[in-house]
Amino acid sequence: MAREREMQQPTVSYTGHPHLLAVLDNAPRHAPPCNECGRPCDSPPVFRCAHCDFNLHLLCGPLPALIKLPGFLDESLTLADSYAEDDSGEYYCDFCEEERDPRECVYHFGDYYFVHFECAKPEVLRSLKGEREDVELRTLGKLIPGQVVNKGSNSQTTARGEKQITESTLTLKDIYDSLTEEELMEFKNLSIPSADISSDYATSFPYSGDAFKRLLESLDAITVPWEKLIKFYKLDTKVVDVGEHQITWDFANIMNTVLRKHKDLIAESRLSPKVKTFVFVLLCDVVYSMSRTKIEDVTEQMLMNWWGRLKVVQRANFRVELVRDQLTRVVGAYFGLAANKFNERATADLDEQIDKLSKELEQLRESREQHQKLVESASTIITKCLDDASALSYKTVGADLLMNLEL
Incomplete structure (x- = not known):
C-alpha cells in the first residue's frame, strides 16, 4: 500500500478539501462512497485522500478547465458542463466523430470543435497527474476551483473573481x-x-x-x-x-x-x-x-x-x-413532459383496449360467418320446415288431428 501511495503521489488541490488528492488508476478495494454523490467509488479513475478516506468519482471532482489535445487542434479546449451549439438535435464529437449527448460535459472551442469527455479523458488524467504545467481546475456544477500542485509544492488553491x-x-x-x-x-x-x-x-x-x-x-x-x-x-x-x-x-x-x-x-x-x-x-x-x-x-x-x-x-x-x-x-x-407522458400512456392503454376489442370483434365476425355457412348447408330442410310452420300458423298444431278423426 505504501508503494502504491508513493507511485500515485497526491497532486490535486481544490477548495473542496483541505488535503491534496491523488488520482488512482485503480478504485479502492472497499469501494467507499463518493463524498459528493454518495454512490460507490468502484469505477476508476477516482480521486482519493488516504489521509482521511475522502473519495470522489472523476466527474464529481475537479477537472482541468482547459486542455489541449496534441495533433487535434492548436487552440485550448474549454470545459463546459453541457453544450448544445444549435437546435438541430444532432451533436457530434469532432475527435472520434461519434454522436455525443449535449447534456453531458464536453471540452470545446467556441461553437466549432467539440470533444466529449471520454475522448478527452487521457489528456485530463495527464493534466491531473502533473504531467502538464499551470493547470487550473474546476468542478462541474458547483464550480469549486482547484489546481494541480507540482511535486514538493505546498501551494493552496485560491479562487478567482471579483470576490476573494x-x-x-x-x-x-x-x-x-x-x-x-x-x-x-x-x-x-x-x-x-x-x-x-x-x-x-x-x-x-x-x-x-x-x-x-x-x-x-x-x-x-x-x-x-x-x-x-x-x-x-x-x-x-x-x-x-x-x-x-x-x-x-x-x-x-x-x-x-x-x-x-x-x-x-x-x-x-x-x-x-x-x-x-x-x-x-x-x-x-x-x-x-x-x-x-x-x-x-x-x-x-x-x-x-x-x-x-x-x-x-x-x-x-x-x-x-x-x-x-x-x-x-x-x-x-x-x-408539459408529464402531460405528454400521461397522454402517451393513456393513448397506449386505449390502443391496447381497441386492439383487444378489435380481435374480439374479428372473432365474433368469424363466428357469425361460420354460423351462416351452417345455416346455408341446412337451407333445404329448414325451408321445408318453415313451410310447415307457415301452414300451422293460423291453427293449433292438433287441429288437423281432430278433423281427420271426424271423417
Missing part, C-alpha cells in the same frame, strides 16, 4: 450559536407558517389549463415552518469568506458567481450579515441543484423544494427574479 474566497475556521453551527436574540428572530421570521393546503389539482384530464394553474397555486401555497427550515442546514459544514460575506465552502464559487453577475442581489435586504449567510446557502442550494438536474429527471417534490426555499429567499428581500422566472419555466416544462 478565503478560508475560515468557523462552521455554520458557530455562526448559528452566535446569533443574538434579535438575529435569531430575523431568521425565524423568514420561515413560512404551516397552512392547510391541497396539492390535488387533478381533473378528469389532469393536465388541462386549469390543472396547470392549480399546480402554480399549490407551489405558491407551499409552507416552510421554522422546524423544517432549520433542519435543512448541515450545521457542521465549514464556511469561507467571499468578500464581505460568508457561505459554506461547497457553495463559495456559486455565491461568487451570483454576486458578480447580480450586483443588486441583496441591495434591498436589511437582514444582519449572519442571517444573510443562511439565506445565501438556501439560494445557492437551489441554483446548484437546478444546474445539476436534467429536465427529464425533475419531480414534483424537487419543484416543491426549490420553490419553498426560493420563497424564503424572497422573504429576505433578495432580488431573485431571474431564478424565479427560470424555475417557473422549469415548472412549465415539467408539466
Whole structure:
C-alpha cells in the first residue's frame, strides 16, 4: 500500500478539501462512497485522500478547465458542463466523430470543435497527474476551483473573481450559536407558517389549463415552518469568506458567481450579515441543484423544494427574479413532459383496449360467418320446415288431428 501511495503521489488541490488528492488508476478495494454523490467509488479513475478516506468519482471532482489535445487542434479546449451549439438535435464529437449527448460535459472551442469527455479523458488524467504545467481546475456544477500542485509544492488553491474566497475556521453551527436574540428572530421570521393546503389539482384530464394553474397555486401555497427550515442546514459544514460575506465552502464559487453577475442581489435586504449567510446557502442550494438536474429527471417534490426555499429567499428581500422566472419555466416544462407522458400512456392503454376489442370483434365476425355457412348447408330442410310452420300458423298444431278423426 505504501508503494502504491508513493507511485500515485497526491497532486490535486481544490477548495473542496483541505488535503491534496491523488488520482488512482485503480478504485479502492472497499469501494467507499463518493463524498459528493454518495454512490460507490468502484469505477476508476477516482480521486482519493488516504489521509482521511475522502473519495470522489472523476466527474464529481475537479477537472482541468482547459486542455489541449496534441495533433487535434492548436487552440485550448474549454470545459463546459453541457453544450448544445444549435437546435438541430444532432451533436457530434469532432475527435472520434461519434454522436455525443449535449447534456453531458464536453471540452470545446467556441461553437466549432467539440470533444466529449471520454475522448478527452487521457489528456485530463495527464493534466491531473502533473504531467502538464499551470493547470487550473474546476468542478462541474458547483464550480469549486482547484489546481494541480507540482511535486514538493505546498501551494493552496485560491479562487478567482471579483470576490476573494478565503478560508475560515468557523462552521455554520458557530455562526448559528452566535446569533443574538434579535438575529435569531430575523431568521425565524423568514420561515413560512404551516397552512392547510391541497396539492390535488387533478381533473378528469389532469393536465388541462386549469390543472396547470392549480399546480402554480399549490407551489405558491407551499409552507416552510421554522422546524423544517432549520433542519435543512448541515450545521457542521465549514464556511469561507467571499468578500464581505460568508457561505459554506461547497457553495463559495456559486455565491461568487451570483454576486458578480447580480450586483443588486441583496441591495434591498436589511437582514444582519449572519442571517444573510443562511439565506445565501438556501439560494445557492437551489441554483446548484437546478444546474445539476436534467429536465427529464425533475419531480414534483424537487419543484416543491426549490420553490419553498426560493420563497424564503424572497422573504429576505433578495432580488431573485431571474431564478424565479427560470424555475417557473422549469415548472412549465415539467408539466408539459408529464402531460405528454400521461397522454402517451393513456393513448397506449386505449390502443391496447381497441386492439383487444378489435380481435374480439374479428372473432365474433368469424363466428357469425361460420354460423351462416351452417345455416346455408341446412337451407333445404329448414325451408321445408318453415313451410310447415307457415301452414300451422293460423291453427293449433292438433287441429288437423281432430278433423281427420271426424271423417
